[in-house]
Amino acid sequence: SQKIEQNSEALNIQEGKTATLTCNYTNYSPAYLQWYRQDPGRGPVFLLLIRENEKEKRKERLKVTFDTTLKQSLFHITASQPADSATYLCALGDFSNDYKLSFGAGTTVTVRA
Amino acid sequence: DAGITQSPRHKVTETGTPVTLRCHQTENHRYMYWYRQDPGHGLRLIHYSYGVKDTDKGEVSDGYSVSRSKTEDFLLTLESATSSQTSVYFCAIRSGTGGTGELFFGEGSRLTVL
Incomplete structure (x- = not known):
């Protein structure tokens, strides 16, 4: 069965540094991958989408890469700020599956001032 | 704001009792989903709907049922x-x-559930 793994450990970084999160998957060939942010007690909020034929996408201080050979996506938060502290979820989808997304367990990021 | 409201937001119940959770949308979207989130498991799909009266199972559907009698409401029931x-x-x-x-x-x- 398909498996999605994100950094198992929480990430603790200094303000201004770059946070790098990983999302690895097996037994799956997603057509696209999405990243969400989730704050405590809230629902996830969509951040970025990257398709299988795209290597990299950027949005402000966020950058996502997608390597279908390695079966991995990397999510970067550059010039991190305390307000970036949250849990980040990756989600994989394809076009044949009624638009169902499969989510990783998430990585919690804490940015220290 | 996507116009989604869930109710109730918090509920404590006892084993064996029925529970219904309601999801209401104001956006007229066709697809609606119910997920559960548990530590270490992330979000897991329970059931989803692709239209009025059209529903299907997700990966953890046992013990749950759903109904969608109108576009804006999607109910999740624990019998x-x-x-x-x-x-x-x-x-x-x-x-x-x-x-x-x-x-x-x-x-x-x-x-x-106690």
Whole structure:
């Protein structure tokens, strides 16, 4: 069965540094991958989408890469700020599956001032 | 704001009792989803709907049923709640008509089964 793994450990970084999160998957060939942010007690909020034929996408201080050979996506938060502290979820989808997304367990990021 | 509301937001119930969670949207989206979120497991799909009266199972559907009698409402029912169903439940709607539309989530319903 398909498996999605994100950094198992929480990430603790200094303000201004770059946070790098990983999302690895097996037994799956997603057509696209999405990243969400989730704050405590809230629902996830969509951040970025990257398709299988795209290597990299950027949005402000966020950058996502997608390597279908390695079966991995990397999510970067550059010039991190305390307000970036949250849990980040990756989600994989394809076009044949009624638009169902499969989510990783998430990585919690804490940015220290 | 995607116009999704979940109710109740918090509920404590006893094993064996029925529970219904409601998801209401104001956006007229076709696809609606129910997920549960547990530590270490992330979000797991319970059931989803692709139109009025059109529903299908997700990966963890045992013990749950759903109904969608009108576009705006998607109900999740636990016929006889068990302690393993203690979780946070999220409803989501899918935006757009393309295949890669993002999900908009509600604020969650925290259910505790004693």
